[in-house]
Amino acid sequence: MKVVLQNLTKKFPNRNKGVRSDVIAVNNFDMEIPDGKLVSLLGPSGCGKSTALNLLSGLLKPSSGKIFFGEDDVTDLPAENRGVGLVFQNYALYPHLTVRQNIMFPLENLKGAAKLTKAQMQEKALEAAKLVQIHELMDRKPNELSGGQQQRVAITRALVKMPRLLLLDEPLSNLDARLRLQTREELRRIQNETGITTIFVTHDQEEAMSISDMIIVMKEGVIQQTGRPQDVYDSPVNLFVAKFLGTPPINVFAGEVKDGSLYIGQDKVCTVKGAANKPVWVGIRPEGFELDENGTLSCSLVGVEVMGRDITVISNNAASESGAIRAIISAENRVDTSAPVVRFNVKSNKIFLFDKETEARLDCEIG
Amino acid sequence: MDKNNWKAWLYLLPAVLFLGVFMVYPLVDVFVYSFEEGYNSASQTFFGVGGYNYSYILHDPYFLQAVKNTFILVIITVPVSTGLALLISVALNSIKPLRNLYQTVYFLPYVTNTLAVGLVFMILFKKTAYSDGLINLLINWFGGESVDFIDGPYWAKMFVLCFYTVWVVMPFKILILTGALASVNQDYYNAAKVDGTSRGRIFTRITLPMISPTIFYLVITGFIGAFKAYSDAVALFGTDLNAAGMNTIVGYVYDMLYGNSDGYPSYASAAAIVLFAIVLTITCINLLISKKHVHY
Ligand SMILES: Nc1ncnc2c1ncn2[C@@H]1O[C@H](COP(=O)(O)OP(=O)(O)OP(=O)(O)O)[C@@H](O)[C@H]1O
Ligand SMILES: [Mg+2]
Numbered sequence: 311m312k313v314v315l316q317n318l319t320k321k322f323p324n325r326n327k328g329v330r331s332d333v334i335a336v337n338n339f340d341m342e343i344p345d346g347k348l349v350s351l352l353g354p355s356g357c358g359k360s361t362a363l364n365l366l367s368g369l370l371k372p373s374s375g376k377i378f379f380g381e382d383d384v385t386d387l388p389a390e391n392r393g394v395g396l397v398f399q400n401y402a403l404y405p406h407l408t409v410r411q412n413i414m415f416p417l418e419n420l421k422g423a424a425k426l427t428k429a430q431m432q433e434k435a436l437e438a439a440k441l442v443q444i445h446e447l448m449d450r451k452p453n454e455l456s457g458g459q460q461q462r463v464a465i466t467r468a469l470v471k472m473p474r475l476l477l478l479d480e481p482l483s484n485l486d487a488r489l490r491l492q493t494r495e496e497l498r499r500i501q502n503e504t505g506i507t508t509i510f511v512t513h514d515q516e517e518a519m520s521i522s523d524m525i526i527v528m529k530e531g532v533i534q535q536t537g538r539p540q541d542v543y544d545s546p547v548n549l550f551v552a553k554f555l556g557t558p559p560i561n562v563f564a565g566e567v568k569d570g571s572l573y574i575g576q577d578k579v580c581t582v583k584g585a586a587n588k589p590v591w592v593g594i595r596p597e598g599f600e601l602d603e604n605g606t607l608s609c610s611l612v613g614v615e616v617m618g619r620d621i622t623v624i625s626n627n628a629a630s631e632s633g634a635i636r637a638i639i640s641a642e643n644r645v646d647t648s649a650p651v652v653r654f655n656v657k658s659n660k661i662f663l664f665d666k667e668t669e670a671r672l673d674c675e676i677g
Numbered sequence: 678m679d680k681n682n683w684k685a686w687l688y689l690l691p692a693v694l695f696l697g698v699f700m701v702y703p704l705v706d707v708f709v710y711s712f713e714e715g716y717n718s719a720s721q722t723f724f725g726v727g728g729y730n731y732s733y734i735l736h737d738p739y740f741l742q743a744v745k746n747t748f749i750l751v752i753i754t755v756p757v758s759t760g761l762a763l764l765i766s767v768a769l770n771s772i773k774p775l776r777n778l779y780q781t782v783y784f785l786p787y788v789t790n791t792l793a794v795g796l797v798f799m800i801l802f803k804k805t806a807y808s809d810g811l812i813n814l815l816i817n818w819f820g821g822e823s824v825d826f827i828d829g830p831y832w833a834k835m836f837v838l839c840f841y842t843v844w845v846v847m848p849f850k851i852l853i854l855t856g857a858l859a860s861v862n863q864d865y866y867n868a869a870k871v872d873g874t875s876r877g878r879i880f881t882r883i884t885l886p887m888i889s890p891t892i893f894y895l896v897i898t899g900f901i902g903a904f905k906a907y908s909d910a911v912a913l914f915g916t917d918l919n920a921a922g923m924n925t926i927v928g929y930v931y932d933m934l935y936g937n938s939d940g941y942p943s944y945a946s947a948a949a950i951v952l953f954a955i956v957l958t959i960t961c962i963n964l965l966i967s968k969k970h971v972h973y
Contacts, residue, residue, distance in 0.1 A: 369867050389870045396871040402864035406886040415882070416872035471872070 318375035337531035350518035395468030565592035598660025599637035605653030710946035730947035762850035787848035795912020802826035857891035
């Protein structure tokens with residue numbers, strides 16, 4: 311089932327003394343989430359991700375705008391009747407019920423034609439538990455489970471009624487690094503197997519990039535960019551998106567376009583077609599550098615980190631806005647660590663120019 | 678290990694001493710008294726040791742009446758007050774703006790003196806030669822017959838006593854329950870809502886289990902409190918409770934200690950031990966039941 315948002319806005323009254331304006335947690339969302347896809351809602355803390363999710367689940371009422379599930383307008387439908395599954399950040403498993411009872415809870419609520427017998431419920435619960443591989447823990451209480459197991463129970467509880475839409479609010483944030491990795495792949499697998507349209511909230515860009523079919527990057531309640539993770543990464547619409555995606559983060563320089571060339575400091579880095587003469591922000595991805603004795607960009611060398619396959623060259627440049635420059639290059643390169651200066655060539659598809667004021671991406675051809 | 682134990686006991690010593698002197702010793706003493714026959718408090722002598730004191734009180738119609746009264750009081754007021762308090766707390770919890778005001782109003786009886794409140798109740802319910810009292814006016818209004826709730830039939834007096842007891846114990850229960858309700862994590866309710874749970878089912882499947890430890894605490898303390906009722910009855914019916922037929926077990930103990938002719942401490946002790954046994958039994962039963970039904 312696809313989900314369509316039309317001018318969806320949520321305002322909260324501002325409780326700060328003297329401030330009159332409302333907090334706009336979700337600002338004019340206008341988009342379509344395709345059927346059967348895993349979509350990540352990505353943004354820094356406090357940008358309105360949970361609010362957006364709660365609007366979809368029906369726990370919050372929008373200030374304005376509409377929500378459609380498929381062709382149905384569900385804007386005024388209460389949470390009870392929306393048929394979505396929601397996994398909370400802290401799981402919210404009922405502590406007094408066993409895993410089995412927790413999973414069966416949504417099934418027991420079914421009414422009318424959908425009503426199930428006890429045996430059918432047991433069977434469905436077990437089936438769902440097997441999908442998530444917790445069927446051996448069915449008679450435990452939530453406090454007898456590890457964080458990862460609890461998380462899987464929470465997912466099972468949300469999945470068991472086969473919701474039209476599955477919403478997950480930072481479900482991995484309580485897990486350790488290893489378990490996070492494991493569970494996110496699990497999540498991907500479960501989503502593939504069930505084909506349920508899934509929206510996954512996270513502030514971890516790596517997580518979002520690795521498992522989603524589509525990401526929605528937002529900032530302060532406003533959608534910045536939507537698209538396939540790789541497309542967004544390769545072609546960010548503004549400086550915020552460029553900075554938000556990628557580890558290590560993109561290197562940002564203060565530069566200037568002059569007569570068809572891009573200058574960083576005194577270095578003429580590359581040619582630019584279709585941009586007016588003016589100062590710009592220059593973003594260069596860490597993997598966008600190539601070592602070259604005659605390279606166009608010279609930086610003072612700080613050090614080298616060798617990490618097996620890659621090495622990271624750390625250097626400084628007076629024009630850098632993001633501190634030390636991290637350049638990731640293949641380990642086959644040899645770097646003379648005693649040299650005071652390194653020179654790079656820059657790959658044209660890894661360099662982006664942004665307007666100095668609006669920080670929007672400049673549409674130009676880089677050679 | 679041994680050394681640590683020794684130290685632990687040393688630290689505990691003050692507490693143990695106080696508990697011993699002021700709690701254990703009196704309890705043992707009462708127990709001993711209750712088996713001393715013909716004890717004379719002036720000469721501090723007794724004739725012999727045996728179960729006569731128990732046999733006496735168990736054949737004393739006043740004691741039997743007191744036991745009956747106490748049990749009726751307990752059986753009626755504990756469930757009624759806990760149930761009502763739960764109802765009111767849930768209602769309070771769902772109307773946020775006025776919650777604090779209501780909480781204050783409901784808490785007033787708790788900070789008001791029992792005897793003063795009892796007096797007010799008496800005036801409300803009493804029927805004298807000059808006036809029928811407010812409650813009887815109401816009853817007349819609805820076409821009923823006046824009843825003397827204070828000096829009249831047994832059921833009327835019992836009704837007032839129960840009504841009064843419930844009224845006095847409710848505020849504490851409401852306070853505790855609203856606190857417990859407010860501390861249930863909102864996410865559980867949200868999760869249940871998203872899963873399409875009806876309000877009734879949310880209450881029975883989530884709210885009740887979540888606050889079950891609190892309810893259980895209120896039931897146990899309620900039982901114990903009701904078994905120890907005395908001042909409530911005095912406030913309503915005066916000090917001669919035996920004559921009014923409204924005595925309670927604690928009232929009987931008190932009368933035996935300080936009543937006519939220097940009192941009968943042995944009978945009082947026997948009655949106190951009987952009360953102790955009853956409360957202990959009921960509390961154990963409560964604990965056993967709670968093991969099954971209280972979560973966590
Ligand atoms: N009930 C509320 N009343 C007022 N303001 C609120 C309320 N809920 C959220 N906000 C505000 O709305 C904004 C978005 O909050 P939200 O919880 O959606 O952020 P988030 O993106 O989920 O952040 P995080 O990653 O930290 O969970 C925040 O500025 C927050 O202060
Ligand atoms: Mg959040």
